[in-house]
Amino acid sequence: MTDPLIPAVLAFRDNGTPFSPLYDDIYHSAVGGLEQAQYVFLRGNQLPERWQGRRVFTVLETGFGMGINFLTTWAAWRADPARCERLHFVSTEKHPFTQADLRSVYAATISDPAIAVLAKTLAAEWPMLVPGTHRLEFEGGRITLTLVFADAMESLPALRLRADAFYLDGFAPARNPDMWTPAIFKALARLAGEDATFATYSSAGDIKRALTQNGFVYQKVDGFGWKRAMLVGHFAPRWRVRRYEPPAPLEVDERHAIVIGTGLAGCAAIERLASRGWRVTSLERHASVAQDASGNPAGVFHPMISRDDSVASRVTRAGFLYALGRWAALERLGHPPLRGAPGLLQIAADDEEARSMSEAIAAFGYPSEYVTPVSLSEAQRLAGMSLANSGWLFPHGGWIDPASLCAAQCATAGDLLDRRFGVEVARLERSGNEWTVFDTEGRAVARAPVVIVASAHDAARIAGLQHAPTRSIRGQLTLLPPGTVPPLGMPVMGIGYAVPLTDGVTLTGATYELDDPDASLRRDGHLENLERVAQMLPPFDGIVDPARAAALAGRVAFRCVTSDRMPMIGNFADEAASTRDAQRLRGAWPLDLPRVHGLYGAFAYGSRGLVWAALGAELIASQIEGEPWPLERDLAEDIDPARFLLRALRQSTVS
Template identity: 35%
Template sequence: MSSLFSYQPLIPAEPATDARGIPYSDRYGDVYHSPHGPWGQIDYVFLRGNGLPGRWQGRQAFTVCETGFGLGLNFLGLWRAWRADPARSRRLHIVSFEAHPWRRDDLGRHLRELAGADDVWPLAEALLRQWPPLLPGVHRLEFEQGDVTLTLVFGDAATYVPRMRFGADAFVLDGFAPRRNPAMWTPELIQALAAHALPGATLATWCSAGAVRRTLRDVGFDISREAGFGTKTHMVTGRWIGGAGAGAYLSGALTERVRTGYVLVVGAGLAGAGVAHALALRGLSVMVVDAPPVDGPGQTGTAPHGGHLAAALTPLVSRDDNVRARLSRAGSQRALARWLGLAAPAAPLRCGTLQLTRDRGRGGKAATAATTPAAVPPAETDLDAANESMLAALGFPAQWLRAVDAEEAARLAGVPVSRGGLYFADGLLVQPQPLIDALLDTPGIVRRTARVLRLQAGAEGWVAEIERHAADEHSAESGGKVGQLPPAAAVVLANAAGTPGVLAASGLLARLPRVAQMHALAGEVTQIDAGLLGGGPRCIIGGEGYLLPAVDDACVAGSTYVHGATSADVSPAGQGVCLNKAAALLSGDPATVLAELAAAATPLSGWAGWRAVLPGRLPAIGPVPDAPGLLLATGYASRGLSWSALAGDIIAAILCGEPLPLEDDLLSEISPR
């Protein structure tokens, strides 16, 4: 699966100042803010020029699009003004594009100089705490309990502006000067920006170049040239008078209905919990309905991961940064942002992941490890060189991902390993059921135990027909065993391989041929006494299988993939597969212990469950075509942790009319079809 546009590595901004001490770009030969100070320019040009704060007052939400994030000064100025306004909009969204982002330490030094004695410094500190690793793509940052969002896009604006889904109420055009950075002022980019303009949108820029004014008029803005700030003679403001249709993915009627009604989420596993959590964080009312436990493909219960001691979340990488790699990176970053602040034991452990290179000496298959430390196979030098070459092409920061040889890998893991590989500093160890429980305990979420049989669209929303369960506190309602839920403003089917059945019963599956091909795949993991492995590894070790750090004095090894199963069971055969996969990752005594456990076939604790798998092994996340208010979050396969938080924020952003936290080409890859 290849990327849909040519990959370009990020090139960070390099610290420099001009003779006046103003932050300066050697690349473009221009300064990052006005020589008369940034805050005056922000207030005069960008706030006043866009009619702020007046235009956001009394609004539910207000969205600003900025070209050229730079040092984040416009963002901080907008946030400060919003915060100081008692009549402000309930929420403020800012979408900003930056091709050359600053490293955190360099950004911090400049912001301390510019805002250290100002009331904006606490806001700058909050920005620095959330500053993402310099990875290309979309980064969502949230402040003020989510009432202020920053959708920060790292990469070339000409590439990313057309690939983002948002509607803008105001534009801040603040790239370097056209003569120094003409790519930020091209007719093509301005046309792409205009495609995001909502009715009545405004713009402001310090740039008054004639070519820029003409292009803005051509794309649909009524332009005025006004007195400039400081020594600038002129600046430009504008109002959108072009046609409707910008931000067409937003449904004002649906958003209002969701805000005043409730959202029904079907399924209480990782998918349903991620969606319900994201909706509840935005102040929406959510009902999560989950079926009682049964043993069969595609069926979920009240504790779908009960007994599942631990699991790992690690992004993928590829030389061309393909769709799967970009999606998994986005999912990993959303999980970090959403879950690290939870209370134990729900909060993941940021322990890192050691992803070992494929063992060519074993033909790429897991095998029983030797009883002595494994010698480095002749091919390992080539594999190490391939990793280094890939990382050089990607240009990812070493703090996020780096190549390690077998010796360093063993130091990181704390146990002898069979070979080197890649080390992800952000690898997460997760306890699935505590995480799910914590997400579903968010205020605004209510839970019911019932089976959703089918859905029917009505004038007041979606009506779900349910089969009640005796354990449900509402089961004594009149109407017998089968009943109906109150009309929901929107419904999200997050019930794994049970999704096609509900869609089929509702007459909606025929329009989704890919979803119709979903199948349930059984699998199991095995628990090992950590004491047998010297306490277990310090980080996640992955390869053909995986071995996890100890939780409650046990290490989890996995996993199996069983096609055509009628039940998901812990079995001697599956245990042997898990142990042998883990043994192949290690060397020395730990490998011997695992191999001997596998050979002895002594029963060990474990967990078995189901994966809902779609063709291509990518999930289905988003609206069902021609069914307003019906969305899917399903088909997570074996990467439920990767998709849970990301899918929740995608669906919540759609229902709340927010900028979406993912590029359009990636959204298209996972859209239900």
């Protein structure tokens, strides 16, 4: 179970230097934080020279603190005309500052005007203080800051990246020994790219030994300010120190990808690839985007709260926060999707659920901007009507028009996107370094080195997967005309949901019918939706005469789900090769499996496409580009399309 996040306490020494009362140590030298960052970490890692001419360069830092090292690195990147195309800065932090304290410490300590502008930008984008991985983008996506709010002992082994430079900047070993253990350095060795460099303010003997034991070569050099010495060096192991190599970019002749499907999953993939300069060909069997489940008039989005902070909760939390950032970016680019005002209310099924969820929210220490329990009276005030029970409020949850989101994502791709509609994809074939996509008439319709299959129910068939247990869930929505029910103050959900749309229509739903292919509207489906909503919202009881329910408007769509209700996101495994080598792979881990070169999946999102699609697309784009993954490796493995093959191998049922 995830530990609650405890923020840092802002304090200053008499000389104005910020320090941590918890560790009784300063965040930077009294001589100057910016100067220390420049001398120790940039100069110590031979930057900016080493990133020049590179497409992607990745810095990994242990201990984000105030973010001074990141800000200084960002400023150096901006000032360098030969800078790398994309700079990734990944940092762990067990006790992050609150946004207010971050602004305060910047105002008190940063005098450089150029750095102050960057600090203001960072503080404005500072994430909610909830555990996990947070990805922020600056400079149009060319600077990516990945913050991992967790204990470094747990978070560093969970990272998946190839580091080019290490900033080892935890509090002093004597003050915070947990940041300098052999296990920490072993984790760093797993992530080091070829000739990765490091620098650290410290020069303690234990650190030298840990570096040497894990394949790093160090050199003692003059320290910064009053410090006599510090350490710099590089990764040069004389023996094998890791089982798996860090991720590398996919080798392709051309940065061109085919995306099959233009629902939430496919359009998010288009946007994320195009943002990196990829040319994308989209293939869609319908005449326009978002025609299947993504074509519903609105969908609700919110995090998932569970008593044990389950895998589904963690993935949904990461996806929800990342999606909010991407949607805000679309708005800044002039492509705003249609969505309602912020705020979504979840109603407890009974008093016991209300009590247990309130206890879980308190135990995890979630900030009120993420989720907050609300009493029955407060919930009724927010909803604008009587309710059956209390619940909890997601201040940044709400509803969005999925089709408008898909359109916005495609619009940002501009000329990099070639749209092709009315294409019914039948199969894929690889020849040389390219994939060829064939339609149902046997015609080759597109060729590219990379294919992303984002076509929901058809994905497993198109990709030729045998180990992808997906099923179809029929969902019928009900649309209530204006004036049918009292106006809701915000979306309300629980055993059903009710959403007040901008035109006065109220959307309710949705039924959940397994393997039912009937696409026609049913009277009983409308009545079922209204009955469930009425259990949460008593004013909805009896609002529609059952005899007239058949005349209500609505929509039927089909959700694609897996047997474990988690999505399928990432590089497909080579099932044929795995079958041939089944005996050896019986005890395999995900990184042991052979993978299909250039073939990825993004499907089986069920009813959580709005919160999973953007993060899933970012994960796939990061895998293709060899960039740091946007979420922890164990979570990526829980949504890996190969997980069902892996289970079959372990159970010796592969044939």
